[in-house]
Amino acid sequence: MIGLVDANNFYVSCERVFDPFLEGKPVGVMSNNDGCIIARSAEMKAMGIPMGIPSFKLESLRKRGEIYLKSSNYELYGDMSARLCQLLRDACPAVSPYSIDEMFIYLEEFSDKQCLTLGEWLRRRIRRHLGLPVCVGLAPTHTLAKLANHLAKTSPHYQGVCLLQAQSATTMALLKQTPVGSVWGIGRRLAERLAVNKIYTAWDLHEADLKQLRKRFSVVLARTALELRGTPCLHMNDLGQPRHRIMTSRSFGQPTGAKEEVHDALRRHAQRSAEKLRQQRSLTRAVMIFLNTNRHRRDQPQYYPHAMIPLPAPSDDTRTILEAVRQGLEQVYRPGYRFMKAGVMLLDLVDAEQHQLSLLSPPPRNRHPHLMATLDDINQRMGQGTISFGMTNADAAWQLRCAHRSKRYTTRWDELMQAGTHPGAIRECALRKQPLT
Numbered sequence: 042m043i044g045l046v047d048a049n050n051f052y053v054s055c056e057r058v059f060d061p062f063l064e065g066k067p068v069g070v071m072s073n074n075d076g077c078i079i080a081r082s083a084e085m086k087a088m089g090i091p092m093g094i095p096s097f098k099l100e101s102l103r104k105r106g107e108i109y110l111k112s113s114n115y116e117l118y119g120d121m122s123a124r125l126c127q128l129l130r131d132a133c134p135a136v137s138p139y140s141i142d143e144m145f146i147y148l149e150e151f152s153d154k155q156c157l158t159l160g161e162w163l164r165r166r167i168r169r170h171l172g173l174p175v176c177v178g179l180a181p182t183h184t185l186a187k188l189a190n191h192l193a194k195t196s197p198h199y200q201g202v203c204l205l206q207a208q209s210a211t212t213m214a215l216l217k218q219t220p221v222g223s224v225w226g227i228g229r230r231l232a233e234r235l236a237v238n239k240i241y242t243a244w245d246l247h248e249a250d251l252k253q254l255r256k257r258f259s260v261v262l263a264r265t266a267l268e269l270r271g272t273p274c275l276h277m278n279d280l281g282q283p284r285h286r287i288m289t290s291r292s293f294g295q296p297t298g299a300k301e302e303v304h305d306a307l308r309r310h311a312q313r314s315a316e317k318l319r320q321q322r323s324l325t326r327a328v329m330i331f332l333n334t335n336r337h338r339r340d341q342p343q344y345y346p347h348a349m350i351p352l353p354a355p356s357d358d359t360r361t362i363l364e365a366v367r368q369g370l371e372q373v374y375r376p377g378y379r380f381m382k383a384g385v386m387l388l389d390l391v392d393a394e395q396h397q398l399s400l401l402s403p404p405p406r407n408r409h410p411h412l413m414a415t416l417d418d419i420n421q422r423m424g425q426g427t428i429s430f431g432m433t434n435a436d437a438a439w440q441l442r443c444a445h446r447s448k449r450y451t452t453r454w455d456e457l458m459q460a461g462t463h464p465g466a467i468r469e470c471a472l473r474k475q476p477l478t
């Protein structure tokens with residue numbers, strides 16, 4: 042069985058861990074530079090406030106105390122994500138992060154009953170140790186696990202943990218009511234093309250002829266159909282271009298502890314990720330790097346760090362992404378470990394064209410679309426890596442506007458949570474119904 046552990050409203054949940062006042066209230070998290078809303082609590086969704094709305098339009102609601110807005114605090118979210126991952130690694134045989142708040146766990150030798158028990162236990166444990174609410178979807182394949190997770194989230198009946206058996210009555214019923222565009226890895230454009238071929242639901246895809254899928258669409262789509270039937274055949278890197286993140290990672294040929302070598306690998310992944318980003322015409326708001334030691338070598342010290350670097354403005358410029366990677370490595374690199382794998386993830390993607398049309402967004406700094414297009418063109422014609430970056434600009438401006446950012450409680454000594462705030466201040470805040478700051 043494969044499990045998908047996914048945190049509910051992750052950014053908002055992280056904020057609530059350190060400010061319980063926000064529990065049960067409509068809370069939104071804003072993009073870098075406080076531009077627009079990128080995460081909403083269930084209460085804010087219920088008010089009909091859409092994703093992506095410019096923050097200034099909500100200013101009067103915020104001033105009246107009807108909603109609460111926070112600047113994004115990627116350092117805090119990245120650290121909470123690393124803790125979530127570590128907690129899973131302590132309990133599961135293998136873990137693979139898929140995005141900042143979604144992690145796959147691999148439970149090969151577990152019975153269904155054991156999987157469910159573990160899922161429930163993990164849910165309680167994560168809530169208790171990190172304060173984060175999560176849902177767990179379990180199924181024989183990645184694609185079904187993703188659907189199981191969705192069901193765990195939306196149907197109270199499952200109480201946060203849902204196990205789907207391939208070909209069971211529940212699974213079939215679910216596939217019939219799931220639009221094909223909601224299946225993992227199937228974007229809007231592909232869904233439109235599938236509709237032309239009379240494939241509207243996940244069930245239609247499940248039933249489709251594999252040869253035809255391969256011929257008319259792609260091998261990956263045929264594999265997705267097989268996955269819906271319960272045959273595992275997708276790997277993490279196969280999954281086309283999910284809309285919200287791009288990941289490039291690879292295991293090293295030889296484990297290494299040399300910082301320069303690790304940096305080289307990350308640089309390569311960053312350049313490849315930036316290319317994929319431009320191909321799908323997106324900009325990224327944050328860059329995450331991660332390193333893994335070899336978990337099978339119990340005799341060696343283990344270390345699985347993550348670092349998350351927000352960008353001053355959404356960007357698709359390789360140099361900006363490389364600079365973020367360099368900063369990330371500086372934060373997490375420790376000598377004395379032999380690393381086996383490194384990866385770069387681009388997160389919180391936005392549509393490049395839409396973003397440029399928006400007068401509200403600050404213009405991406407240092408953006409040289411022609412330079413990047415030329416680079417991509419040469420590399421496409423002459424082969425990957427014909428032109429690549431060895432040196433990056435180290436003195437770029439990294440200052441962000443973040444008027445409502447919470448403290449970085451878990452990563453900065455000078456921002457630690459303090460106990461024993463003056464009683465008068467507590468009463469004052471209670472009277473004004475405001476959070477303690």
Ligand SMILES: [Mg+2]
Nearest residue numbers: 047048049142
């Ligand atoms: Mg989530």
